[in-house]
Amino acid sequence: DTGVSQDPRHKITKRGQNVTFRCDPISEHNRLYWYRQTLGQGPEFLTYFQNEAQLEKSRLLSDRFSAERPKGSFSTLEIQRTEQGDSAMYLCASSTTDRGTNEQFFGPGTRLTVL
Amino acid sequence: AQTVTQSQPEMSVQEAETVTLSCTYDTSESDYYLFWYKQPPSRQMILVIRQEAYKQQNATENRFSVNFQKAAKSFSLKISDSQLGDAAMYFCAYRSEHGGSQGNLIFGKGTKLSVKP
Numbered sequence: 683d684t685g686v687s688q689d690p691r692h693k694i695t696k697r698g699q700n701v702t703f704r705c706d707p708i709s710e711h712n713r714l715y716w717y718r719q720t721l722g723q724g725p726e727f728l729t730y731f732q733n734e735a736q737l738e739k740s741r742l743l744s745d746r747f748s749a750e751r752p753k754g755s756f757s758t759l760e761i762q763r764t765e766q767g768d769s770a771m772y773l774c775a776s777s778t779t780d781r782g783t784n785e786q787f788f789g790p791g792t793r794l795t796v797l
Numbered sequence: 798a799q800t801v802t803q804s805q806p807e808m809s810v811q812e813a814e815t816v817t818l819s820c821t822y823d824t825s826e827s828d829y830y831l832f833w834y835k836q837p838p839s840r841q842m843i844l845v846i847r848q849e850a851y852k853q854q855n856a857t858e859n860r861f862s863v864n865f866q867k868a869a870k871s872f873s874l875k876i877s878d879s880q881l882g883d884a885a886m887y888f889c890a891y892r893s894e895h896g897g898s899q900g901n902l903i904f905g906k907g908t909k910l911s912v913k914p
Contacts, residue, residue: 686841715901724801724888724904725842738901773842777900784830784892786902788842 686789694795702760703792707776714757717773764796799824801891803905810879811913818874818908820889828894831872837885884912
């Protein structure tokens with residue numbers, strides 16, 4: 683078990699471009715979460731999946747953001763027409779659905795810089 | 798909506814001494830979980846300790862323990878015998894047990910802990 687992995691670790695893009703991030707959860711974990719962390723703040727919830735179903739989306743997730751988890755394995759987070767305000771660390775976490783041990787394991791994050 | 802407040806942006810402790818990080822939260826729910834996560838510089842976030850709201854006994858994990866005061870909605874973290882490797886950002890987090898937001902964590906803004914040799 684190698685833990686949660688994210689790719690790329692860093693992304694620099696120009697305003698208006700589209701970017702896509704990937705998250706590979708721990709293999710037996712059904713739940714997958716995306717968070718955004720800006721400088722000096724704690725992570726803020728964006729969306730989560732149980733298997734391939736996207737069950738909840740935060741109001742922070744504007745129409746320019748879309749997330750998928752095909753086949754209930756890895757997930758992608760796409761941001762279209764990036765804005766400077768999208769610059770942040772994007773964190774992925776996974777967990778089991780077991781009620782008593784629902785610890786979320788975090789990946790290293792993708793740091794996005796929009797110029 | 799639930800909120801988590803960490804009122805100490807930065808804390809400092811001498812190696813081998815004890816430090817307490819504060820956290821308060823606001824909720825109308827009775828069933829929930831509370832967590833402390835550690836985020837070392839440029840490294841991924843890891844769970845330090847967790848507390849179930851229905852448990853009166855404070856959680857302990859080696860040198861880490863919590864003081865959970867449910868009525869006061871307070872959840873502080875005590876680190877004993879501080880080590881250089883404890884230097885990191887510490888985040889307090891809340892998770893509901895019920896309802897539409899089941900599963901996602903609500904974080905405070907964090908406390909940056911420095912450990913002096």
